[in-house]
Amino acid sequence: MNDQEIAAFFQTLRRANPSPQTELEYASVFELLAAVLLSAQATDIGVNKATRRLFPVANTPQKILALGEAGLSEYIRTIGLYRSKAKHLIATCRILVDKHGGQVPNKRADLEELPGVGRKTANVVLNVAFGQATMAVDTHLFRVSNRTGLAPGKTPLAVELGLLKRIPAEFMVDAHHWLILHGRYICKARQPLCGSCAVASLCDHGRRLQSPPA
CATH class of the missing domain: 1.10.340.30 (Hypothetical protein; domain 2)
Known part of the structure; x- marks a missing residue:
């Protein structure tokens, strides 16, 4: 994914979910x-x-x-x-x-x-809690980052550093939530729902599926 595609990727996720939140319940x-x-x-x-x-x-x-x-x-x-x-x-x-x-x-x-x-x-x-631009790489983020070509890496730390470098600043605070939710509900481990994925055309994996066989 190039810089323009990354920006479009996050613009699409933001339009679908302008204020993403953690699914953990907490009050403090x-x-x-x-x-x-x-x-x-x-x-x-x-x-x-x-x-x-x-x-x-x-x-x-x-x-x-x-x-x-x-x-x-x-x-x-x-x-x-x-x-x-x-x-x-x-x-x-x-x-x-x-x-x-x-x-x-x-x-x-x-x-x-x-x-x-x-x-x-x-x-x-x-x-x-503190609104800092950090990237918590769990299994979902690791999978999505590698599968889409957003920030490929062999270790969680490599993926984290890649994401921090490649994601535009305007998306950084919410990017962690968008990627987790995308990995949890769309870009699933065994059967990614590419047919209903809004960012499939920007994703390395999605484009490979859409490309006609040689």
Whole structure:
């Protein structure tokens, strides 16, 4: 994809969804951080089901700590890897209380010091909560970036850096959401819905499908 095609790609996604949002449910920066931490190797739907029970009871670092690891585990046991996630979230809450006054920091280095928070989670929080132009490369973004030719790369970091370099500034803050939603509902892993894809004519994969055989 060249620069003109990339601009048209995101213009099309923006027309279809002018204000994209994460599908994780949250009402504060801490709830967002907790939900993203819990969402590793889990679906947003599954995380939302658990946090609908958890957050009305404990939605601050102090309240999570009061639950304790065993108590927290009871609320999130339907989520994959819930034991390790409970351990990480408890440890994260302790650091937030002891080091950050119970607030979620807005700097990458501080976020990545939190247990269970890697580069991808930090990027989501920085983007969604603080409006920073970051790119959280999950399996959807990795697939869409490579399949479309938007920002091919062999590793998530290579794709992230490619996206940051190639996406025009006017689209950057929302691009993460557009690409996730496109990968989740249209550019699916096994059977991409190219026939109903609004950007197929701009996509390397879509153009290959439309090209007549040699």
